[in-house]
Amino acid sequence: MAYKPKILAFAGSLRKESFNKKLVKIAVKGAQEAGAEVTYIDLRDLPMPIYDQDIEDKQGLPENALKLKELMFQNDGFLIACPEYNSSMPAAFKNAIDWASRKAKPEEVYLSCYIDKVVTLMSASPGELGGLRSITQVRAMFSNIYSLVLPKQKCIPKADQAFDQDGNLKDAKQQNDVIKLGKELATFLEKYKR
């Protein structure tokens, strides 16, 4: 049976009308068109306490961290749209990544939910750089925890004017580029997992 790429997709933002949620959903369409099975999640549905090792030592991983880990284990690729707050990633996003990086069981291989996962990054921001500085730091972070971050990424500047009422990008080239990002993650996974 042919391998069907499995992709987890989410945005690094909690805000309901988040530009990055809209953005990643466009990439999701591309991945699905290329035959991937995509699970879209919203970090707003997985609230977790701010990471503190004392909490981990006393209570273990919170329920939602375990859920996120499980989703990461079940998927081979991540489609992530991450906003830029002060040149870097939002704390809630970093927090989710940090909790998920911790061992759920002593016999678990450390960072195994990140090792060899293939990641595609994108960002939308009201500013002129479109979130570039943030995903530069996100890229470094994922590389540090042994995920393979694909070279192609997309930044959407002036995000407050870039989307139409259906959540699609008004600029046809941008829309197409983002759909392609999703497609290319799916086709890369097909080759990679063969």
Add this chain to the structure above:
Amino acid sequence: MKWILALICLTLSGSLAAETTVLAFAGSTREGSFNKKLVREAADIARQLGATVTIVDLKDYPIPFYDADLEATQAMPPNAKSLRSQMLASNAIIIATPEYNGSLSAVLKNTIDWLSRNDEGKPSRDAFKGKKFAILSTSPGPTGGSRAAAHLRTIIENLGGEVVSKQVSIPNAGTAFNAKGLLENDSSKKDLREEIQQLLQKN
């Protein structure tokens, strides 16, 4: 003559720092945090050099994750307001950051994100612009948190903060501190002192 020169130098370095109000904190809330130890030693040095130093523990200032929806309804949470007013009242800031997955901790990033807003829910650099920052880091591993420190530098500089060039990262934190919580290694202590001197130097 030597002792006269020494006395002058001591007085000068003291008076250079005398008008400096320093805020110091670690990017970790853990009880036994290595970065908190580092902050305490850095704060002591700053006090010896004549600065007024306040250490805060982010554990005492729990703040919900920055979320624009939350901000729209509730403006700035009280703990964020309190920290921000302490930042505004300081002219030099010492931050020691741990390294989680190659970057800063969420608690530190969240604090910075709220500090970059004002209580009208608008962006504001007032807590960073024109202030001097000393970045420190320590971690149990061999990089000593230097990747997180590099990310932190970018964040603070882009907010208008002036980060001193010396940036001390202490590797192998598990054995780097003695029973009193002070750095064992003389070379590390010297580096730390140099960094704090840079922080307190008037331009």
